[in-house]
Amino acid sequence: MGGGRQRPGGRPESVGGVRVALGLISGVVAIALVAVLVDRFVLGAEWWQVRHTVTAEPVTPQREVGPPPGPLTVSWERTTHIHHGSVAGYDGVAYAVGLGQVVTASGRGLEVRDARTGAERWSYRRSGWTLLGWASTRSRLLGYFERDGDRGARLVIAFDALSGGLLWRREGLRPAAVPRATLRWPAGSGVLLATDDDRRTLIGVSAATGNRVWRLPLPKRCRLFEGGARPSAGREDLAALALDCGGEERHSRLLAVEPGAGEVAWERRLGSAESPEVSMLDGVTLVSDGTALRAFDEDGEQFGVWRGDDVCGDAMCPGVLLQGRLLVVYHPDGAKRGETRMEAVRVPSGKVEWGREVPAYAALAQAGGRVFALRPRLSGRLLPAGVDIVDPADGDATTAPAPLSVNLDLPGPQPWLAAAGGLLYAAVPQAAPRPDGSARLVALRGGLAGDGPAELGGVPVDDWPDACSLLKKADLAAARVERHTAEPSRASAGTVRLPRPVTCRYEPPEDEGPAEDDPAGEEDDGPEDGREPGRRSAGAASPGPDGSASPSAEPGASGGPAGGGKDGKDGRDGEKGAVERTVGGFTVSVRWVGRTEHVASELLDALQATQAKARRRRDIGADEAYEIGPAAGMIALRVGRYVVVVEADRPPGVAARLARSVAYRLHHPSGHGPSPPGPS
Structure with a gap:
């Protein structure tokens, strides 16, 4: 008859080994638990990596009207530094005016100010994360963040647009498209447009709850473009997305979707396989596909086309829709370098009502029946930028200097323009602070007339x-x-x-x-x-x-x-x-x-x-x-x-x-x- 070996004190040696093993296992489990807790409650904790301010102050909505013709002066201004995150190309700064507020979106986060005074209302920043996209629909404002150095760590956060209060957050959501030029991914009718990892399916996500509300497979052999300057655009009732479609002849398509219902409104094949640039106005969709600038009406019917591989230059052609006319600025095909034209096209007939040579306008905006155009130079030999107020009926314009200097060759944000509440909002890139640069947002109002002409700022x-x-x-x-x-x-x-x-x-x-x-x-x-x-x-x-x-x-x-x-x-x-x-x-x-x-x-x-x-x-x-x-x-x-x-x-x-x-x-x-x- 045999027995186990005994340790001093009468304990079997096998029992002691079991206890040692259990102790090691317990230690490993404890270390793993500590690591998880540290990652969740320290490294991932909101209390140290998030700077979030909110407001309870009311805001006054603005009328859709810009400043009167004449000299302009600065009402308020703000500079936003360029944020160079881990994702190349997404270092822009984007703006929007609405609900009496100005929204600034950059890699650093979201900043919302009173549109009349420039006073800060609310903001959100997240250390170690970069804002790569933002969306706005109804009373919701949403930010899409990726962790620096880890593109698989994705986070979408929803805020109340007026107060900045946190509504919900979801991990893993991927926006359907994030334009590098505007950072604004498509949303409308209270629904965000997301996609899966293969980018072959559109997913509608409720902006109110963050829950999925519909799913729409894309056409066979088609997928969403992963990146581009402006691969998508949207408004409340319609979103347009560019598709990269394979097969025997690779090409791009434009897919228009109703966000609320998750249904395809129309689909059109484009002229090249490259990622197009898309912009949407109220009832018109503009697409520059590398071969032409095309204009589609509400039903997807093409009513205007301007051909040429350089028709829009290095950025999307500026355009506005006003009084049933599409006003668009473009470079005519075969024209001499620097020649720029503006045309007024009746929607949906496509009839050209007028056209004329204009300066190379960097941005357009419309409000109160007027069209405002930002010209990089008041004149080729003078320093300030200029603002033209264009009559949409015949193209006649009045000019005034703007207290801005525009350098079109600077990297980063593109010039931007909007009008509301008697103010004109202009944003231009700056090289300072050096070396990374910034975007300067200026709210302009009508200035003193002076004794001289308005074109010279009132100087005789x-x-x-x-x-x-x-x-x-x-x-x-x-x-x-x-x-x-x-x-x-x-x-x-x-x-x-x-x-x-x-x-x-x-x-x-x-x-x-x-x-x-x-x-x-x-x-x-x-x-x-x-x-x-x-x-x-x-x-x-x-x-x-x-x-x-x-x-x-x-x-x-x-x-x-x-x-x-x-x-x-x-x-x-x-x-x-x-x-x-x-x-x-x-x-x-x-x-x-x-x-x-x-x-x-x-x-x-x-x-x-x-x-x-x-x-x-x-x-x-x-x-x-x-x-x-x-x-x-x-x-x-x-x-x-x-x-x-x-x-x-x-x-x-x-x-x-x-x-x-x-x-x-x-x-x-x-x-x-x-x-x-x-x-x-």
């Missing part, structure tokens, strides 16, 4: 100086450019023609450098698309969009006063022999004259905020001055109400010398006072 035309008078013979001699030839150019703002040159281009003698290949003519206003007019001679620090200078042939730091420093040394960096080197062509431009010094200062600040590289200069002698661009070839300065830009081809530092002379002449227009800076 006689207040504008002659750009060629800002440098005297002594200034040119001090900078050793007395042999340069002055070439003046004038400009217009709307229907107002400025009587004196606003730009003066100085060209060196032929034996000192290449002349301008295509000098600006006396009557040439240049383009109005936010890009600098004209061409520069060889070696120029050619300005980029809205005046941003690109690297010159001889990069270097800015200099001191005109002719300043011993032995030709620049007053700032002491570069030896800078003045002795041949000076290339240079330009002096009066970019704006403000009604007040404050207006001029705001505009100069707006200019520098749109430049990737802008540095403040305190040695120019102006009230404010900035060196713009990677090289020292461009100085933007303000003296009193005047904003002037000096651009020089070469050598580095000469722009700063000339800018000092310009600042002196603006401070002493009569010639009295101390002598201008000169050689030591």
Whole structure:
């Protein structure tokens, strides 16, 4: 007869082993439980990673009316920093106006403000998560978040649109489409449009409860586009989504769905296999598919088509629907570069009632029977952006300057426009704060008329100086450019023609450098698309969009006063022999004259905020001055109400010398006072 081995004290050894194993198992279970609890109640806890504010303040709805024709002034403004999350391309900022509120959606979260005052109402941010989409339907506002670095961790959160109160949250929901340009995924009639992981099924989700209400399989061999600038759009009663359809001939389709019922309203095949850009107006759907811009009516019938692979350029063609007319801005096929037209098309007949050449409008809005159009430049030679108020009946327009600077080449958010409550809301991209940039939202109202024309912000035309008078013979001699030839150019703002040159281009003698290949003519206003007019001679620090200078042939730091420093040394960096080197062509431009010094200062600040590289200069002698661009070839300065830009081809530092002379002449227009800076 055998027995188990005994430990001291009479306990079997097998029993002790069981207890050790149980202890290990208990320890593992405890560690796992602690890990789960830490992940749920610490790492995933709302109390430390969420910043959520709500409000109980009432809000007043706004009438659908914009500001009257005439000068515009800032009522309130707000800057939203760009958020670069883990998902490339979704770094935009989107806006919407409704229910008396302005909604700002960015990767950082949601921010809702009073549309009249700009006061904050409620907001929601979530640390470690990025907002990749948002939706609005009825009284609900919803945000779609993904955890940074883990696209499988998805979260949809529903809020009361007015108070910001949390209504519900669901994990795992995937929006049917998230446009990169607007971040707004389709929703309407109290239903959100979601999809499955294969993107082959549409799913309707109640915005009130977060529960599924219907399911709709997509056509055979078709799936939703995973990404795109604008692969979808929607309104309360209809949503349009682009489909990527395979088979023998791959192509794209447009599917229009009634969100409330989950039924297909209509379906149309498009002209290419690429992801189209979709936008929806009240009764019209616009689609740009890489071959043409197409317009469909409420029943899906195509009533308008504008052909061309560049008909909309780099963004969706702006359009509005008003009084039964579709007003659309496009680039005609085969037209010269930069040519832009606006046409009014009757819906649903497709009859073109009128068409005319217009500036390259960056955005359109309509309210109160008027159409508001944002032009990147008031004029090709002037600094501020402009707003045209267009009569939808015949296309006649009145123009007013806007206290904005628009740089169309900046990455990030696209220009946006809306009108309500007697205000015009405009959003434009900025390079500042650097390096990531931001979007600037400005609420504009009607300003004081002033003594001059509205096109000049109320400033009389006689207040504008002659750009060629800002440098005297002594200034040119001090900078050793007395042999340069002055070439003046004038400009217009709307229907107002400025009587004196606003730009003066100085060209060196032929034996000192290449002349301008295509000098600006006396009557040439240049383009109005936010890009600098004209061409520069060889070696120029050619300005980029809205005046941003690109690297010159001889990069270097800015200099001191005109002719300043011993032995030709620049007053700032002491570069030896800078003045002795041949000076290339240079330009002096009066970019704006403000009604007040404050207006001029705001505009100069707006200019520098749109430049990737802008540095403040305190040695120019102006009230404010900035060196713009990677090289020292461009100085933007303000003296009193005047904003002037000096651009020089070469050598580095000469722009700063000339800018000092310009600042002196603006401070002493009569010639009295101390002598201008000169050689030591």
